Amino acid sequence: MQQPEASDKRAQADLVIVTGVSGGGRSTVARALENVGFYVVDNLPQALMVPMAELAAEAGGAARHTAMVLDVRSRAFSTDLAGAIKALKDRGFSPRVVFVDADDDVLIRRFESVRRSHPLQGNGRLSDGIAAERELLAEARDLADVLIDTSHLNVNQLRHRVEELFAGEDALRLRVTVLSFGFKYGLPPDADFVLDARFLPNPYWVPELREHTGREVEVSRYVLGQRGATTFVETYARLVNATAPGFEREGKRYLTVAVGCTGGKHRSVAIAEELARRLRDLRVVANAQHRDLGRE
Incomplete structure (x- = not known):
């Protein structure tokens, strides 16, 4: 008999099973699911679907959203996807099946463009491999809760389609980290924008401020009170706000705006805190972090 707590965990688990024809775009679907917070297990044998679901439910947290990608590359692949899904449902899970498909002529062009053979082609033609795979996946296609035909979709359109289906509005929003740093310690390698507050x-050089940091009121007031400081912050806040929708459309979910001064203790810290605050006022998801604070 199932324990109530275990049953609740299974019911709360968000399981997505991704399958479909080779060349249809499974890898793009998997990456899009990762972008919206799913833990993705690629090339999973069907026999491990139930154990994987149990582990995800028990782990909770981020693992509660798990996607399992199945395809014919796995030697353990079988046609009994219906049985595997029924086993999940019998244990209290509610999996959603996504089938990725495309027209035969489109698949042939895709394989030829990358000069790859079809996994089931053997010594035959591409069309033979595609036909064999379609037969193998016929039942899986019929079971699909979501069928995505990628024949006329580019990578960005497919990603956007998946995000529309599986992400909440918050998961699709750009998240901005305003990172202060000291130039003498080197540029942050992950910076998308680098601002120079020097x-x-x-x-x-102000004795009463030297030992304080840009997170403290006295230093912040001093830095932001200097000529050009407010204009500097306002200009970059407008820039980030103006470009955020474009980054979101292109699938970028994280943006790092690095603000540097000499040591990363005073000016860059104060500017980073103020820029993050102004971005939040503009309804941009933003937070301030300080890489080199405390190194001096």
Whole structure:
């Protein structure tokens, strides 16, 4: 008899099973699911579907959203997907099956463009491999809750389609990290924008401010009160706000705006905190982090 707690965990698990024809776009679907917070297990043998679902339910947290990608590359692949799904449902799971498909002529062009043979082609033609796979996957296609035909979709359109189906609005929004740093410690390698705050007077040379940081009111007021500081912050806040919708359309979910000064203690910290605050006022999801604070 199932324990109530275990049953609840299974009911709350968000399981997606992705399958479909080779060349149809399974890998793009998998990456799109990762973008919206799913833990993706690729090339999973059918026999491991139930154990994997149980592990995901028990782990909870981010693993509660798990996608399992099945395809004919696995030697353990079988046609009894219906039995595997029934086994999941019998244990209290509610999996959703996504089948990715495309027209034969489109699949042939895709394989020829990358000069790859079909996994089931053997010594025959591409069309033979595609036909064999369609026969193998016929039942899986009939079981699909979501059928995505990628014949006329590019990669970005397919990704957007998956995100529309499986992501909440918050998961699709761009998240901005405003990262302060010290130039003397090197540029942050993950920065998308680099802003230089060294045009502002350095509080280090003000004795009563030297030991304080840009997170403290006295230093922040000093930095932001300098000529050009407010304009600097406002300009970049508008820039990030203006470009955010475009980044979201292109599938970028995280943006790092790095703000540097000499040591990463005063000016860059104060500017980063203020820029993050102004971005939040513009309804951009933003937070401030300080890479080099405390190194001096």
